[in-house]
Amino acid sequence: MTALLRIENLSISFGRGGKTSRVVEGLDFTVQPGECVAVVGESGSGKSVTAFSVLGLTAFNGGTIETGSIKFTRRDGTVVDLATADEKTLRSIRGNEIAMVFQEPMTALNPVFTVGEQIAEVLRQHRSMDRATADAKAIELITRVQITDPARRFTQYPHELSGGMRQRIVIAMALACSPRLLIADEPTTALDVTIQAQVLDLMRDLAREEGMALLFITHDMGVVAEMADRVVVMRKGLKVEEQPVVSLFATPREAYTKALLEAVPKLGSMAGTVGPLPFGADPKSAKPAPAIDTPLLEVKNLSTWFPIHKGVPKRHVGDVKAVDDVSFTIGQGETLSLVGESGSGKSTTGRSILRLANPRAGQVLLEGEDILKLDREAMRARRRDMQIVFQDPYAALDPRLDAFEQIVEPLVIHGIDKGSALRDRAIALVRRVGLDEEHLDRYPHEFSGGQRQRLCIARALSLSPKLIVADEAVSALDVSIQAQVVNLLIELQQELNLSYLFISHDMGVVERISHRVAVMQHGKIVEQGTRSQIFEAPRQAYTRALIAAVPIANPIRELKGSVTKQNRALQPA
């Protein structure tokens, strides 16, 4: 059988003149017709760059193919080298024989055209259909990706659809011409876990029906286990190893692959332990949960609503009940995780507790004092005790301040230290989070994502807070970096007796870090309990659906087809 795609000795570099850097180096792999090959690696491994080179889009990204060939077998049996083909040939292949699904459904669609038009356009381009035929086919495609009310969706704009729906539209667009190869670049990374499960199912089913090959780019080993037949592991532009998926998970040959697999949170691996457990630690070393009878934070019947206005003049027509009658407590040195999908109100809850959003009712008692009743001055002083770490470490640091200024700013604002004492304190803080003194003079863009999140943590720690709200604090990080940051948080907690409100949609990480878990849906807490109660004996169907939707890093097929799908059937529409 001739390979559908054969990549040989591919090297790609970026940059011009003297400052070029190779991001892919001597890469070889093949994709057979109908096969799913996953390319796995962390950010900067060159996996996305490889994907774009297959579409012949390297030059548009600013890169150059230095050596090698990308041989693709077309529908008519001829073989073209995509690395050297002219633009006209490439254009007749793109969207037609090779299509692509992107990571960010929010930005992959053009905001000023209807989604229907964006699908129909592909058909008009490659199938020379007239407008009416293309539109009818587009509606048919929208139906195929399991979107309800396709005729209406056809006329809607991207901003009117949810993230999951947009990704389905991108998939519909990719499928329009029944391509022979579908490239999926982290297609579910930006989606909620339950939506991710649905989209993965959809892609697998469609690929099977169409006999389409999949080139799947991801950093998530769980997704790899669910989707791939064969896995190519990449690191810093080089292929580390290549194996069929089952043997890769069973007997990884390279240390790097082993480390990647280690870092994957495995649901259920912590059954029988009580406290948080660092990645790679022995389950028996877990510390017991602290006593809850000395609560640090008590949240009682908290509600935060956002008003909806309509008409001229603006009338108040209703409210979005982002947080609706939510109550929980966090003990000293305890981690409570708040889990749920986007829009469930978990972030607003975190922000309300810090009074970054304005709750309309309820109490937030910090050591018995209702902070919602404090005036400006008193609240400012109280903020010392409560700090926040945000999701995106790129956006949470001021790009024009160096690390030292970022870290000591809270100390200066609260008048705690000045002069040379500041420097000493900053040095102690960065060392505490695993950075060096020399890092203090650098600017945010000189740090990696993981280092930036460490800086954010150092900044939060500078005021010796009692409570840290971690709002999706590790969600934007690579899996191995994520493991390191989670370990750091656990370590800091044990040392400083910190309490965390850990807001996350990632059940795997939540299982690692939590003492207790609260599940949120539509602004309410639907279930709350100790970690083992939630993970080992969930009572609510929604909680079970959240857990079942997590891709399991175990590639044994029977598991995938039956158990997970059955569980997924439970989830609410």
Next chain:
Amino acid sequence: MLDQLARRTLGAIATLGVVIAAVFFATRLSGNAADYLLPPGIDMQTKQLMISQMGLDQPLLNQFLHYLQGLFTGDMGNGLYERRPVIAIYAERLPNTLTLFAYALTLAVALGLPLGLAAALNRGNAFGAAIMSLAFVGYATPNFVLAIIMILIFSFNLHWLPSSGSMTPIHFLMPAIVLAAPMLAEIIRFSRNALLDVLGQDYLRTARAKGLPEHLVVGKHALRNAAIPVVTILGLQVAGMVGRVVIVESVFATKGIGDLVVYSAIGRDYPVLQFGVILIALIVVTSSLIVDYAYAALDPRVKVAAS
């Protein structure tokens, strides 16, 4: 979206109302018109008579009500110098200014957009750099300097174009070019930057990945998105043009409303001045309203951003 546009329209009307009131009271702040209008040494009795004839002896509130009434009935009174209806004076002048605006706007957009696009697509080569240098020169040259240089070259040396007047369309050519120059420069710069910004967006990558030819990728997917900030600039530029038209009209002796307003302000000719300022406000408010409507037509997200 209709909500949003209705709100904008109401806002525009309210703005106009504020301008109308502000104009009336502001002109009264600058002193009594009679002192400037009447020749020195006039006897008191004649002076009183003139003042009452012009209605300047009435209480301020009465004058204001009279002024509002006139605004609605189209009777804005007589110009204090020309002694004929204000409406008639403007009926003569306004078409010239509007013609000038239309020429300048057409010129700036018709040249500016393509040049901006060309500059974006040729970024980093000599052609793109040449366009941007041209735009910079256009932006940095004061318009009266440009006007005088153009008169020197095209009227005095080459005898191609008339240096002043507003009789035929050819008379408007030079003033229109001078009026358009800064706007043209601005449109080039903004459309270039907007397009460059859009060219880096993910959805353009998607468009290319679909196999669309480059003319559709740029002409369809990029252009409509890039047009959104450019429309904003157009609205601001029309407002700026109102200020520049005063100078341009005096240099080229175009009989428009620009120099009329200036002279009426110097001479305290309240009726003419008031109506002139209101007209200018109307032009500015209307153009920003058009910009809002254009936004809504270009960008389906406007509805969301407003709520």
